[in-house]
Amino acid sequence: MVHALEEIQxxxxxxxxxxxxxxxxxxxxxxxxxxxxxxxxxxxxxxxQGVADDEAANQATSEVExxxxxxxxxxxxxxxxxxxxxxxxMKEFIESEWEDFEKLEDAVYRKTRSAWVSAGxxxxxxxxxQMLITKWISGKMNKNTVWMENENQNLT
Amino acid sequence: MSxxxxxxxxxxxxxxxxxxxxxxxxxxxxxxxxxxxxxxAKHAKQVFAFDHDHDALRIARADCPIDLHKQIHFxxxxxxxxxxxxxxxxxxxxxxxx
Numbered sequence: 001m002v003h004a005l006e007e008i009q010x011x012x013x014x015x016x017x018x019x020x021x022x023x024x025x026x027x028x029x030x031x032x033x034x035x036x037x038x039x040x041x042x043x044x045x046x047x048x049q050g051v052a053d054d055e056a057a058n059q060a061t062s063e064v065e066x067x068x069x070x071x072x073x074x075x076x077x078x079x080x081x082x083x084x085x086x087x088x089x090m091k092e093f094i095e096s097e098w099e100d101f102e103k104l105e106d107a108v109y110r111k112t113r114s115a116w117v118s119a120g121x122x123x124x125x126x127x128x129x130q131m132l133i134t135k136w137i138s139g140k141m142n143k144n145t146v147w148m149e150n151e152n153q154n155l156t
Numbered sequence: 157m158s159x160x161x162x163x164x165x166x167x168x169x170x171x172x173x174x175x176x177x178x179x180x181x182x183x184x185x186x187x188x189x190x191x192x193x194x195x196x197a198k199h200a201k202q203v204f205a206f207d208h209d210h211d212a213l214r215i216a217r218a219d220c221p222i223d224l225h226k227q228i229h230f231x232x233x234x235x236x237x238x239x240x241x242x243x244x245x246x247x248x249x250x251x252x253x254x
Binding site: 005012014 | 158159160161162163164166167170171174175183185192235236237238240241242243244245246247248249250251252253254
């Protein structure tokens with residue numbers, strides 16, 4: 001990941017902008033939504049792979065920031081929703097598409113089904129994902145400077 | 157399947173607040189099937205979107221709106237080696253790919 005960020009910095013113009021937009025693998029809420037409002041039925045369980053990917057991404061951005069390759073200008077979190085018509089469609093999607101990083105526990109699924117049935121004909125289910133967006137400005141430090149910094153660290 | 161992603165368009169609205177893509181040369185790393193690309197590309201000068209997934213790129217090329225064909229260039233590449241010379245882009249977007 002650090003090498004990819006170095007590559008991006010290389011092809012960006014001086015003071016170019018890097019936008020890092022990604023979901024945070026933590027506390028994805030399962031909700032039932034209808035015309036009368038919405039209710040939370042529980043959270044998906046984070047699997048080790050998803051947590052490790054998040055940590056690796058955070059470490060990589062911290063590393064390039066420390067080295068001056070990028071300067072953080074601003075950061076924000078916002079909600080991103082996946083909607084399905086029925087709980088079973090949601091379950092099928094989670095088990096096929098998110099199998100490596102999120103798990104829908106049986107208890108959360110049962111609670112969602114029950115809430116969806118009582119919520120009325122227009123009810124749908126959704127997963128609320130927390131997104132992180134960060135704006136970085138390309139720093140002035142070039143690759144030679146980084147190389148010299150690494151060499152100096154090796155000498156000490 | 158009835159899946160609907162981000163019907164409120166929060167993602168592209170937030171992206172637009174963070175980066176003014178108007179008339180800019182954009183690099184999108186990990187464009188996938190182009191879901192986000194279509195939402196900002198019409199305002200950009202040029203977009204170079206790449207991904208290492210051949211199947212996703214095939215879908216992106218097939219789904220690319222006709223009015224964006226001249227603006228968007230897709231390539232199969234990895235972020236470990238970006239096949240462009242230095243200082244080419246105004247904005248780089250890492251969309252769900254770090």
